[in-house]
Amino acid sequence: MSPKAERILERASKALVRERIHDKRRLLDANAKHGKNLHLWLSTKLSPSDWEFIDRITMATAESLLTQETERLNKKFDHLQARRPKAPAIDQKRVVVNLTDTEIDDSTRAVLSKGLNFAPAPHKIPIKDIIGGIAQAVRKVSHDVAEEIRNEVSTFLKKAKPPKANLKPSELSALRRLTRNKDITILPADKGNATVIMKTEDYRRKTLDLLDDAAYRILPRDPTESITKRKFELIKKSNIPEEISRNLRPPAPAPPRMNGLPKIHKDDFEEHALISAPLRPKYFYRYVDDTFVIWPHRVDTLKPFLDHMNSRHPSIQFTMESEKEGRLPFLDILVQRKEDESLSHKIELTL
Template sequence: MSSESVQFSRAKSQQEIVSNVEYIRPLSEDERYLLEKGLSFPVSKKVVRAGGIIPSIESVFQKLPSVEAEKLRIQLVTVLKSQQPGTPNIAPSERRALNTLRQVDSIVITKGKATVVMNKSNYLQKVKQHLADGPYRQITGSSITSIMNKRKVEVGRCLRSVINHLGQGKWYRLYPKSAIQPRLYGLPKIHKADVPIRPIVDGIGSPPHELARFLASILKPLTGKSSTFIRNSYDFANKVAGLPLEMDEVLVSFDVISMYTNIPRADALEVTKRLLLADTTLGERTQLSVDEIVEGIRVCLNLDKFVFDTTVYSQEQGLAMGSPISPVLANIYMEDFEQIALAGYHCPPNVFWRYVDDTFVVIKRDNVNSFHDYLNSLNPHIKFSMEIESTSGTLPFLDCITHKVGGKLKTTVYQKPTDTGTVLSYSSAHPKSVYASIVSSMFRRVRALCTEEIDRTAAQIEIANKLQEIGYP
C-alpha cells in the first residue's frame, strides 16, 4: 500500500512537546507535527533487501560449519523475500519534512520529555563549558581507540586472574569483545533558565561494561537495608500515607549536588569492602574473594574515559558516569554517610528517606538550617541543596506531591516541570499490546500514588481525556 493512498488524520497536538529553544527558524507544520511524535516513534518499516544485509553478516556464517551456514543463508533469504512493507504511519509531507531535517547540519534534535531543537554550535558550547567547569580533563597525545584497546587489555588481565573462580562460560561472557568508546551527550534542561545541559555517558559496549554489570549484581544485596532507603515512588507513597506530623515539623528535601562525580572513590571502596567482609551470604552469589571483587571494582572505576565531539576526556574524581556499577556504589556510600550523619546530629529528623540523590525529610522547623549546615560540613565533596515545603504545605518528591492535611500526610501525582505529558502516538508502528500496556500503567500509577479516592478519580478522568484528545480509541 503506498503512502499516497492512505488517509492521515491528525489528532489534537500535544502541547509543548517540541521546544525550539533558540528559535533557529520557524518549524513548518509538517516538521512540528512529525517531531511531536517523539524521537522514539518508529516510522513503519521498509522492506529490508537481502543484498544489503547478507554481506554484513557473512563473517558470522563463515564461523559456522559449511552445511549449517548454507542452511541459515537459505532461511534468511526466504524470510527477507517474504517481507511485506508496513502500512505507512506518517504522511508523505511528513516524510519529506523528515528528510529535510536530516539535511540541516546546523541543528541538534535531542529528547527528554520533549523533543528539543537547538543550534548545534550552542549545544556544543554548553556541553564543553560543563566539562570545563567539572572534574574533567582533556587527554591529548593518544587516540580514544588506543586508550580503549589498553583498557580492554586491563579488563582482560583482571578477568584472566580469576577465571578459575568464574568458570569458562561466565568468563567468556564478561571478557570484552570490543573496544567501543564511551560517548557523552547532553540533555537540555528546558525548564531552567539558559537551558543548561545534563551530561549522560553511554558506556554500553565499552571494555569494562559487562564486568561492571556483573559486579553490580554481586553488590546490590548490600544496599536497601538502611531505614533511609526508598525503593521507588510506590514505596514512598505507601510509607508516607497517613504519617502523623507535629505542629512544628516541616517537609524538606536535601538533594546531593552532582552526586556521582563527588562520591569519594577511596571511601566508597572502603565501605564496600567492609560490607563484603561482613556479608555471610556472599558465597551464595559468587566464588570470588572480597579482594578480587574490590580489585574488579577498582578496574571498572579507573576506566573513566569518554569522547565528546572527537575530544577525549578523563573524569578525575567520583564514580565513572555511564558505568553500571556506579549507582550501587553510590547507594552503598550514601547509606553509610547517612547513618553516621543521623547518629551525630543532636536532634535527628523524624523522617529521613533517600532515593538516589534526592531526600525527603520531616524535621523541626527550628532545626532546618542547622541540619543543612551540619550535612554540608561532614565531607568536603558531599554537598546538599535544600527545598522547603511551599506556603500551602506541599513538597514534591519523586513522582508524588506530598500534602500536609490535618496533621497527616497524603500524596497525589506530581507532574515535573520537564514532563510535557507526552504519550506514544497511536499511529506508531508498535504492537497494539504496547498501547494497552501504556494505558494500564498510567492508571495503575495514579491508583498507587494518590492516597485519597477523590484525587484518584480526578487524575483518572484527566488521563482519559488526554488519551482521547491525542487519538487513542
C-alpha cells in the first residue's frame, strides 16, 4: 500500500471512530431521557416502600454492571496498547534546524521537535471561544441541526475538564522565551517536517531579495475591493444556485500574505552557514568540493570563520589554504592579486 493510501485509510478509520462515538452519545442521551421518564412514571404508580426497594436493587445492579464493563474495556485498551508498535525515537537534530549563531538548550529543542502544529494543553476550557466558533459554524445548516449541535456542545462543556499538561515545566518556560524573543523567526522548512530557527533580520532580508524579482511590482492601491466587487457581479449574473453562490462570497475578503520557507537540504548548506556567520566573506564561490573565498576582514578572523563553517554539519568539513605572495592556486588556475587589489589569473597546465 502506498503512503498516500495509508494516510487516506488512517483518516477514514478515525472518521468512522468519531461517528461511532457520536452515535453512542446520542443513544446514551436518548436512554437517559427514557430512564428519567420511566423513573417519574414508576414513582407515581408504586407505593413508597415498593419504590424504595426497587430503586435500591436497580442502583446496585447498575453499579455492578458499570464495574464489569469498565474492567472489560480497560483490559481491551491495555491489550490494544501492547499490540501497538512503538514509534521510532525522533532525531531532534534533524527535525530542528538552527540557522542562528546562538545555541539552543535541550528544552527548547524538545519543544520545537514537536512541530509547529503542536498545541499546548490549555489550563482551562476556552468556553467562550468554543461557543463563538460553534455559532459561526452552524450558520449554514438548518435550524433543527443547529439546535442539536448547540445542545450537544452545551452538554459536553458542562462535563468537560481541562486536559492534562502535555509539556514539562522546563519546556513550557522555553516556549515562553521563544514567544518573547522577537530577534528570531520560527517557521517550517520548504521540504520535510523540519522546524527552522533563523534570525528575523536574515528572514526579512531574504524575503526582500525575493521581491526584487521583476515578477513583482508595487501597486498604487489595494485592489481587493474592486476585485471583490467584480466577482460579486459575475456571481449575481451567473446561474449558480444560491446555496453555492453564498459560499463563494467571502464575508471579509483580504489580500493574501506572503511568507518564505527556508531551504535546509545540503545543496544550500553553505548559504545557511554563511548567513549565521559572525563575519561573512565578500565572495564565496564553490565548484564541487573546492571553494574560493575573498575575505575582506582581518587575517586573524579567518580561523574563527573556518571553525564556524566546520561546526554546522558533522559530515561537511573544510580545510583552508591562504595566498602566498599574492598567489593562490585554485583548481588548474593560478589566481594573482595585483598591487591595485584587482585579480588576474593564469591557467596552469600539467602535462
